[in-house]
Amino acid sequence: xxxxxxxxxxLSPFDPDVEKNDPAGNLRKAHRITAKTATIIASYHRLREGxxxxxxxxxxxxxxxxxYMLSGKEPDAEIARDFDVALVLHADHGFNASxxxxxxxxxxxxxMHSAITSAVGTLKGPLHGGANEAVMHMLEDIGSADKAExxxxxxxxxxxxxxxxxxxxxxxxDPRAPYLKDMSHRLGQRxxxxxxxxxxxxxxAKVKAMKGLDANVDFYSASTYHSMNIPTDLFTPIFALSRVxxxxxxxxxxxxxxxxxxxxxxxxxxxRQEYVPLEKRG
Ligand SMILES: CC(C)(COP(=O)(O)OP(=O)(O)OC[C@H]1O[C@@H](n2cnc3c(N)ncnc32)[C@H](O)[C@@H]1OP(=O)(O)O)[C@@H](O)C(=O)NCCC(=O)NCCS
Numbered sequence: 001x002x003x004x005x006x007x008x009x010x011l012s013p014f015d016p017d018v019e020k021n022d023p024a025g026n027l028r029k030a031h032r033i034t035a036k037t038a039t040i041i042a043s044y045h046r047l048r049e050g051x052x053x054x055x056x057x058x059x060x061x062x063x064x065x066x067x068y069m070l071s072g073k074e075p076d077a078e079i080a081r082d083f084d085v086a087l088v089l090h091a092d093h094g095f096n097a098s099x100x101x102x103x104x105x106x107x108x109x110x111x112m113h114s115a116i117t118s119a120v121g122t123l124k125g126p127l128h129g130g131a132n133e134a135v136m137h138m139l140e141d142i143g144s145a146d147k148a149e150x151x152x153x154x155x156x157x158x159x160x161x162x163x164x165x166x167x168x169x170x171x172x173x174d175p176r177a178p179y180l181k182d183m184s185h186r187l188g189q190r191x192x193x194x195x196x197x198x199x200x201x202x203x204x205a206k207v208k209a210m211k212g213l214d215a216n217v218d219f220y221s222a223s224t225y226h227s228m229n230i231p232t233d234l235f236t237p238i239f240a241l242s243r244v245x246x247x248x249x250x251x252x253x254x255x256x257x258x259x260x261x262x263x264x265x266x267x268x269x270x271x272r273q274e275y276v277p278l279e280k281r282g
Contacts, residue, residue, distance in 0.1 A: 001124040003069035004237050007040045008033060008120055012113035015202040021111055023252060028119040030248030036060060037244050041237045043068035063087055066241065070230070078190075079228060082183050086221060090175045090239055092215075092246025094169070098122040098129065099243075099250050104261045106251040119247045120240050126163065135222035136232045137197055138203075148202035156210050164219030173214040180220035187227035196223035211225050 012018055017025040035056070043053035046069075054069045063084035064204060067075040075083070093099070102119035106112075123129035142151045155162060167174055181200075188197040200223050204215050225235050 001120065001130075001238050001240070003044045004037070004040060004240055005117055005120040005124070008037070008141055009113060009117040010058055011036060012111070015113070018111070018113075021255065023110065023256070026112050026252050026255065027060050030245075030252070033116055033248065034244050035062070037241050038066040039069060041234060041241060042066055045070060045231065045234060068226070070073065070234075079187075080085065082187065082224070083228065085179065086183070086224060086238075087242040089179060090197070090217065090221075090242035092243070092249065096128070097125075099247055102247040103250050104256045106254045107258055107261045109255075111137060111259065112248065112251055115251045116247055119243070123240055123243065124236060129218075129236045129243070131216070131218040132221050132225070132235040133164045133232055136226055136235065138163055139199055139226075142199055142203075143200050145195060145198040149197050152203055152206040152210065156207070162203070162207050162213075162231060164215055164222065165211070165213045169213075169218045170216065174216040176217040177215040180217065181215070181225050184220045184223040184227065187224060191227050193227070196226055207280070 011033065015029055017029050019031075020026070039053075039056055046053050051072075054072055056065045056069055060068055060074070061080065063082060064075055064080040066085060067073075067080065095103075098119040101122040102115040105115040126134050138151075142148050147243040152162065184197045184200065185194070188194040200220060206220065207213050207215075221239075222232075222235065225238065226232070230238065
């Protein structure tokens, strides 16, 4: 996410519309940033592995192109379609934290690259997009389905949060989760390894029974991406790869009827404070 945040920002001086903040210029910038996000993530991964980056192909879809640029192999139709569905499921979701920060940045009449850079930084945190990586680390920590329930009892007993559960808006099952759950099951079966899916279903049942909380979008996306052989530290960048479409649409909507976001804050600290000169402070 650090590399992606910096790279999105660095794209701006290369964009022919850098000076434009009108709808047509912003749409062109949105298309370019959306396309280049895939290339940045895949190239970054290949470079750190000591491999050459692979140029995108014009005959592949956005989803298939990303998987191709990552592995060097054209994905089969089923995997390409599943990844496309995962991208669509993550593409936009109301005024979530990263979208809000994109809109706040746009509302100062700053530019598209700055707004998307703000959003990437906001998505990174484990309470937001970073949760999908945290889910995979938890599954690896647990190790096998028979240890899942004990692990959850211990974590909830210690008042720790379980990544991939709970949501500010959904107090029921996140409607995106069942699609990813089916995908996780099907891809696990296809690869002859259902352990991550089985562990996930045990965790889901236990957290529901103990806390009444259900899975959010991040929970089954972890085992789904793992089954696609995507490295865990790319899960959150992949969330960004999808959400960049929603972010850009929100930036354009914000600018179409702009007003500066400027929340009030109420000061509740002590009233009168005497000024103490620096040399007199202990
Ligand atoms: C998403 C999230 C930040 C929403 O937070 P929120 O709306 O502020 O809800 P709160 O953190 O106030 O939680 C309300 C209650 O549910 C509990 N809770 C919420 N999410 C929980 C989780 N993942 N595991 C365990 N308990 C959880 C809280 O501890 C709190 O319990 P309490 O009332 O007994 O203190 C929160 O659910 C969370 O941290 N989830 C894990 C991270 C995650 O998956 N994020 C991706 C979201 S798509």
